[in-house]
Amino acid sequence: MEKGDPKETSRRESLTWTVLGYQSPYPGSGGATPGYLLEGSGHRILVDCGSGVLSQLGRYVQPWELDAVWLSHLHHDHLADFFVLQYALQTEIRLGKRKQPLPVFAPTEPERWGKQLSYRDAVRLHPIGEERTWKHGEMQVACFRTEHPVPCYAMDIQWRGKRILYGADAGPETDWERADPEPDLFICEGTFLDRDASHRSSGHHTVKEAAEAAERIGARRLLLTHLYPGYSRREIEAEAKTYYSGDLLLAEIGCRVRLI
Numbered sequence: 694m695e696k697g698d699p700k701e702t703s704r705r706e707s708l709t710w711t712v713l714g715y716q717s718p719y720p721g722s723g724g725a726t727p728g729y730l731l732e733g734s735g736h737r738i739l740v741d742c743g744s745g746v747l748s749q750l751g752r753y754v755q756p757w758e759l760d761a762v763w764l765s766h767l768h769h770d771h772l773a774d775f776f777v778l779q780y781a782l783q784t785e786i787r788l789g790k791r792k793q794p795l796p797v798f799a800p801t802e803p804e805r806w807g808k809q810l811s812y813r814d815a816v817r818l819h820p821i822g823e824e825r826t827w828k829h830g831e832m833q834v835a836c837f838r839t840e841h842p843v844p845c846y847a848m849d850i851q852w853r854g855k856r857i858l859y860g861a862d863a864g865p866e867t868d869w870e871r872a873d874p875e876p877d878l879f880i881c882e883g884t885f886l887d888r889d890a891s892h893r894s895s896g897h898h899t900v901k902e903a904a905e906a907a908e909r910i911g912a913r914r915l916l917l918t919h920l921y922p923g924y925s926r927r928e929i930e931a932e933a934k935t936y937y938s939g940d941l942l943l944a945e946i947g948c949r950v951r952l953i
C-alpha cells in the first residue's frame with residue numbers, strides 16, 4: 694500500500710485502486726463512506742460515491758474528467774454524493790469543460806432511486822446485470838449478485854492478466870467462488886466485529902467472515918473496507934489476521950494499491 698500522490702498519474706502502466714472513502718454506515722469525523730477511484734487502460738472510473746467521496750475525488754481527478762461511474766447498489770452510503778456529482782457535471786458541461794454526459798453503470802432497483810440516476814444532459818444510466826461484461830479500454834468488468842437486501846453487484850475487473858475483485862456490500866451467503874480464484878486484490882467489506890455479529894443488519898460480513906472468504910478464494914491481498922467508525926483499527930486488524938494469512942490492508946482515505 695502507498696499513500697496516494699495526487700500529482701502522480703498511472704493511467705497507462707498499471708491497474709490502480711485508490712480509496713476515497715471506506716466507512717459505513719456513516720462517515721467518522723473528516724471521513725467518507727465508500728468510494729474508490731479505479732484507474733487503468735487510460736480510463737478513470739469512480740466506483741461507488743458515498744457521503745464525503747466527492748471532496749476526496751478532486752485530489753486525483755476532476756469530476757468532468759471521469760470516464761464512468763459504477764454504483765454497486767443503491768444504498769445511501771454508496772450513493773449520497775452521486776446526486777451532488779450530477780450537479781457538478783451539469784455545471785461543468787454548461788461551462789464547456791465536458792461535452793458528453795457521464796455514463797453511470799448501476800442497478801435500476803430500488804426503482805425509487807434507480808429512476809433518479811439519469812440527470813438531464815449531465816448523466817446517463819446504463820443498467821447492469823449478470824448477463825454480460827463491459828469494457829473500459831483493456832479493462833473488462835463482470836458482475837455478480839451478492840447477498841444484500843437490495844440488488845448489489847460485486848465487480849470482477851480484469852486487465853492484462855491482473856484481477857481486482859470488488860465485493861461491494863455482501864453477507865456471508867455470497868458465493869465468492871463464482872469469480873475466478875486467487876484475485877490479485879480482493880476488496881471486501883467487514884462491517885462488524887465478530888463480537889457484534891448478533892447485532893448486525895442483514896447482508897453484511899463480519900471482519901472474520903471477510904477474512905475467511907479471502908482465505909478461501911486464495912486472495913493474494915485483502916483490502917478490508919466498509920469499516921464501522923466506532924471500532925479501533927487495531928481490533929479490526931487483529932480479528933482479520935486470525936483468519937487470513939495473506940497480505941492484509943485496512944482501508945483508509947488516500948491509500949492506493951497498484952497492480953503492474
Ligand SMILES: [Zn+2]
Pocket residue numbers: 717768770771862919
Ligand atoms: Zn454499504
